Amino acid sequence: GLGAAAGEQRIYRVSINGGTAEMMTEVEANVSPVSPDGKFFATFMADEKGGRKLAIYSIEGGQPLKVFPETLSSLSQLKWSSDGKELFYAENPLTSATIWVQPVESGQRRIWTQIDGDRIFGMDWSKDGKTLAVVRGFWSHNV
Numbered sequence: 001g002l003g004a005a006a007g008e009q010r011i012y013r014v015s016i017n018g019g020t021a022e023m024m025t026e027v028e029a030n031v032s033p034v035s036p037d038g039k040f041f042a043t044f045m046a047d048e049k050g051g052r053k054l055a056i057y058s059i060e061g062g063q064p065l066k067v068f069p070e071t072l073s074s075l076s077q078l079k080w081s082s083d084g085k086e087l088f089y090a091e092n093p094l095t096s097a098t099i100w101v102q103p104v105e106s107g108q109r110r111i112w113t114q115i116d117g118d119r120i121f122g123m124d125w126s127k128d129g130k131t132l133a134v135v136r137g138f139w140s141h142n143v
Contacts (some may be wrong), residue, residue: 011043013061024061034059036084044075044089054078054089054102068102070109076120082129088112090120097136099123 011024011032024032028046035041039059044052051071055064077090087102096116102109115136122135 011041011057022061024057026063029055033078033080035080036082040065040084042078042080042087044072044078047071054087056087056104066104068109077123079123079125079132082125088123088132090123092119099132099134 009028010026011029012021013024014021024041025043025045029043032041032043040056041059042054042056045055045064045067047053049071051073052075053071054068056066057064072089072091074092075089076092077088079088080086081088085104087104089100089102091098091100096114097118097120098114099112099120100109101112112132115134118136118138120134120136124133125131126133
């Protein structure tokens with residue numbers, strides 16, 4: 001789950017039976033889906049320049065096992081592929097949304113799809129892992 005430390009979000013783990021929460025990330029991080037095999041979690045962690053980077057941690061905690069090089073912004077969703085070999089995440093700048101695919105082991109990220117004029121508010125895989133459903137729309141507010 002998410003918690004706060006010094007006003008920043010952190011990832012915590014607590015037993016289903018209750019008890020003391022254990023902090024899993026030392027830097028600010030949010031969103032933490034667990035890999036299909038239950039061994040890892042992914043998150044958007046704060047970097048030293050105030051941006052975000054995609055990172056993978058052991059479910060046991062400690063330092064990140066892998067931090068991908070791209071600095072990211074306007075992030076919303078993060079999902080593992082059903083086989084655990086890729087991470088899918090959405091960036092939502094003001095003009096268009098992009099869903100990126102990042103191979104876990106090695107390789108450059110690639111664009112999976114772009115949606116001009118809309119934002120991505122949610123996404124999830126079908127039970128068979130073959131279809132990604134996306135909740136999209138516009139964000140309207142007073143100026």
